[in-house]
Amino acid sequence: MKILLAEDDVRLGKLMNHMLKKEFYLVDWVKNGKEAYDQAVFSSYDVIILDWMLPIEDGLAVCKRLREKGISSGILFVTAKDANENIVSGLDAGADDYIVKPFEFNELLARIRAISRRKEKPLEDAITIHDYNLNLHTHEFKRNASPIDLTKKEYQLLELLMRNQNQIMTRDVLFEKIWGLDGEVSDNALDALVKLVRKKIDVPGRPSLIQNIRGIGYKVRNSHV
Template sequence: MKILIAEDDMRLLKNIVFMLKKERYLVDGVENGVEALEQAFIEEYDLIILDWMMPKMDGITVCQELRKNGYEGGILMLTARDDAQDVVQGLDMGADDYLIKPFKMQVLLARIRAILRRKNKPIEQIIQLQSYELHVDARALFKNHEKIELTKNEFLLLEYLFINKGRILTREQIYDQIWGYDEEVSNNALDALVKLVRKKIDDGEQPSLIQTVRGIGYKLRDAYV
């Protein structure tokens, strides 16, 4: 797999390139948006990682130009912006995902793996399970057409479960997806998060949508799939 990284922070750029090469990806790095666009037209990349704020041309403009010119690979935005409107703008311009700075390298690697897995197997943008609808692009969950308010981590948990409906996800996989392996979180952080999500999405009249698989992890309950 070949990856292009555009990042004007040279220290961060070198760190990302180093980490990806350790993971045996083929990697090119550039320092601004203009170079990123030029390089993308010369070489074929499976994934392009773009910093939002770059000199000469910002990442969102590069993303838009890539999609206009037929680029179909993955695009991951790196940004210090966490406002919902900025996130929506990035996704609407063609980005597949975004990662807010500062971030853990293991989280970046997990997001890269997820995008590359979807490259030849696009995920549903609206995933339906009985009375539930998870809108991937809008990062929202609806039950009986009513929106359920979720925190960032609550949505990440449900998104991961919905995309992998029918599969058991280990605790380690879920920790990697939400916090990264090197994030310092307590051993019961995942259990506490699941408990909070269940309170929001379950009606108490039937077993929880999120099923505990003892000794392994969690999955969506078969009756709902």
């Protein structure tokens, strides 16, 4: 599942970003309303977690503009505003649900799952490329129906590449999505991760599923040839 997190509280944002990624979600984190709107329009998200009191443009205004734009992603307000009129305003603006700070992380996850079930367009269950299958709910990866165990980062790499199978994922983007902006990793960490994944999933004598685009990044190979 792909999530946009809009939260300007750095401490809370870091915690939520970390916890969501531990659940294998792909997360983009922004810190103001303008970035939240631009990112939601530019990219497709399953769920948008939107803080009410964002700088530049508040979450309520962002929510209204996204719905006017036709963005159908699930929207979950996260805020300290717990008055009934605030809840009504948020839902009337187009939000799907509302959670009040402070909250238990398990409750947040439950509300995210509930939103994903209620959306008219069901979330993608799995991605199949050639004889590979990646289940986006169980986080299970299979080749020819045989499961292959993956670490969290190995799974994240494959999900990023398979979700974007028709485009090149640059090294910078892959570093940011897998390790985060604050991740202190060496320059060759990505290449080492790709090597580990290839060792697990590739078929001897056949080109790797993961194609290296020299000097740019990686992409999924379109054919076995």
